[in-house]
Amino acid sequence: MSRRRIGRESFGFGGAERRHSSLDDLAKLIDWASVDQWLADISCAAKGEPAWPPVALFKALLLAVWYDLSDVKLAEALDDRASFRRFCGFSGADPTPERTAFVRFRKALTTRGLDEALFDGVTAQLKGKAIRVKTGTLVDATIIASASKGDDEARWVKHKRKPAVHGFKAHVGADADTALVEEIAVAPANVHDGKAGGDALPDDPGHVFADSAYRGEMFRAAVRAKGGTPRIVTTHMWGRDEEETQAKLDAWNQPIHRIRGRIEKVFGTWKRSYGLRRIRWLGLAKASLQIRLTAIAYNMRRTLSILAVAA
Structure with missing residues (x-):
């Protein structure tokens, strides 16, 4: 399974000083390696293209919830906003997914019935910190x-x-x-x-x-x-x-x-x-x-x- 590699370059956005975001704190709440394991078998690339890392797409879907974004608006914001890129693991120079990538990823999640496993796994981590x-x-x-x-x-x-x-x-x-x-x-x-x-x-x-x-x-x-x-x-x-x-x-x-x-x-x-x-x-x-x-x-x-x- 061919996958894109992201986040290898330093984050540079026009020489501006990096501003802290609540998304940086949210990213630290979860062990994303375990989430990546649940998503390991997913490949939702367009024909002939390398696949986007599924954990990056999962994080992007969470951004869509927090900011109430459609797929089109999510793709635009991910391309434009530094805090969104950092949260999903993209460097400043990386390309970002187009809207159809989110459609294919959701279809893969529902086909495999992974929504319940993701909810249970992430919630178990959060309960361990808060309850x-x-x-x-x-x-x-x-x-x-x-x-x-x-x-x-x-x-x-x-x-x-x-x-x-x-x-x-x-x-x-x-x-x-x-x-x-x-x-x-x-x-x-x-x-x-x-x-x-x-x-x-x-x-x-x-x-x-x-x-x-x-x-x-x-x-x-x-x-x-x-x-x-x-x-x-x-x-x-x-x-x-x-x-x-x-x-x-x-x-x-x-x-x-x-x-x-x-x-x-x-x-x-x-x-x-x-x-x-x-x-x-x-x-x-x-x-x-x-x-x-x-x-x-x-x-x-x-x-x-x-x-x-x-x-």
Whole structure:
């Protein structure tokens, strides 16, 4: 397999002094050699050309998430911005990938089902740096509109008084203290939370905080099977009168709401800052890739913030 060699020349950008970027700190968070091993079998070169190093392309996809860039804008920015080049490993004189390289690379990732392995591997490294004691897990789901209503792997769903949405649902398990995303399960939007939520549970989740959509026995059994304790919002309790019953409900639900609400900030960051308002490509496999790339990018930024506070 023929691959291009990059980063061999010194970084020189018009003689200007190198400016520090947060991307330089993000690059130091991960052992990229292990990521390179997971991607070792990928060659997504155009016919007759040497392949771009896959770890450089993977880093470029993270840049696309952080800066909400299309493939065209990503290729332009990578060619132009010194901090982007450094993060991906390109020297100032190296050529950079064209947009079609990112298309071929995503196709290779989805064909091999590597999105889950990449998420698990990178997240394990980040958890080792940021999570000291595991006390609990936040579980919730967010609906993401499909790229097209013609996507036959997406489904329609309507929630309360909101308009119906055609898309997918990301079920997420996040650490209750750090808000790092630990597990993800992606399904069509009409799959019930209680049915898919068990796939978003990490091992030994501790207390599991979830809203009333997860109150069925299927999810509770999944929590117990993982060694956790369900802490799920309930909608009814027995009491001698209405006042006593409401007081018991409030005493149980309010602490759960207070802790569980932290996961809404995760979804807000994904959608407002990282472009996950809509899936970019068709099909469940590509939707899963986009969601997990977004989660990796979020976890890296979140870990950097946690470590900065701890320093």
